[in-house]
Amino acid sequence: MFPRPPLVLCCSGHDPTGGAGIHADIEAVAAQGAHALSLITANTVQDTSDVRRVVAVAPILIAAQIESLLADCLIGAIKIGLVGDPEQIPYLVKAIEQTGAPAVLDPVLQAGGGAALSNARTVAALQQQLFPHVTLLTPNAAEARRLAPGVRTLEECARTLLDRGCSNVLVTGGDEPGETVVNLWLAADGALQRYEWPRIAARFHGAGCTLAASIAARLACGDALAEAIEVGQRYTQAALGRALAVGAGRPIPGRQNPARVPARA
Numbered sequence: 001m002f003p004r005p006p007l008v009l010c011c012s013g014h015d016p017t018g019g020a021g022i023h024a025d026i027e028a029v030a031a032q033g034a035h036a037l038s039l040i041t042a043n044t045v046q047d048t049s050d051v052r053r054v055v056a057v058a059p060i061l062i063a064a065q066i067e068s069l070l071a072d073c074l075i076g077a078i079k080i081g082l083v084g085d086p087e088q089i090p091y092l093v094k095a096i097e098q099t100g101a102p103a104v105l106d107p108v109l110q111a112g113g114g115a116a117l118s119n120a121r122t123v124a125a126l127q128q129q130l131f132p133h134v135t136l137l138t139p140n141a142a143e144a145r146r147l148a149p150g151v152r153t154l155e156e157c158a159r160t161l162l163d164r165g166c167s168n169v170l171v172t173g174g175d176e177p178g179e180t181v182v183n184l185w186l187a188a189d190g191a192l193q194r195y196e197w198p199r200i201a202a203r204f205h206g207a208g209c210t211l212a213a214s215i216a217a218r219l220a221c222g223d224a225l226a227e228a229i230e231v232g233q234r235y236t237q238a239a240l241g242r243a244l245a246v247g248a249g250r251p252i253p254g255r256q257n258p259a260r261v262p263a264r265a
């Protein structure tokens with residue numbers, strides 16, 4: 001009787017500035033015409049410059065929320081960002097297995113301001129338990145190097161990460177120097193696709209979350225992975241082009257319909 005939108009289960013931390021985390025996911029998913037089911041993995045204390053505190057949500061609460069949603073809703077894709085506690089991971093794996101939905105994991109290790117967001121135990125558990133269930137891993141260059149230390153190039157990092165069991169890796173180069181932003185998609189069959197975008201001269205807060213969530217939304221809408229990666233990048237680039245200053249630190253992507261953003265006096 002009522003329209004049924006494509007559903008994306010978003011599992012992310014809460015960023016009170018609204019720039020990153022679950023807030024970014026909900027906006028990016030809505031902008032693609034899908035609907036976000038929101039699962040908060042951690043609360044944070046932060047501003048637009050850096051993160052000061054991360055407090056995980058109890059894994060047992062995550063388990064109950066997933067059970068409740070899976071019994072009620074037909075999930076089309078899953079997006080995972082900050083994982084607050086390694087004990088949450090088995091429940092996230094269960095959600096992927098039970099839904100059979102494609103999963104996009106943005107391995108959030110460190111905030112753009114420098115604060116650590118995941119401890120060593122969580123990083124190890126992500127790789128051992130979650131990577132083998134992931135359709136697309138979206139590390140930025142710093143995260144790719146940290147997850148695959150000791151190799152020379154970002155392409156080699158991506159190959160090392162594929163060997164850990166995820167099906168595809170998209171290494172984003174927004175945090176690299178250079179006049180353009182170069183993103184690399186390495187697929188399970190070894191095919192490598194290179195994307196180059198004009199660099200918008202600023203450091204943003206929440207760009208990675210926006211990209212991963214918009215790709216997950218496109219997958220939920222039925223796009224093939226290549227199309228979802230292309231559209232997600234185009235949407236994120238446009239959102240960065242209309243970024244908003246909500247605090248004194250880094251600007252956040254303008255994810256909403258630009259016609260509805262009023263100019264500040």
Ligand code: PLP
Nearest residue numbers: 013015020021108111112205206
């Ligand atoms: N807070 C939360 C909850 C996040 O998920 C992230 C990144 O994904 C950040 C903060 C940091 O975002 P950024 O590195 O874009 O500043």
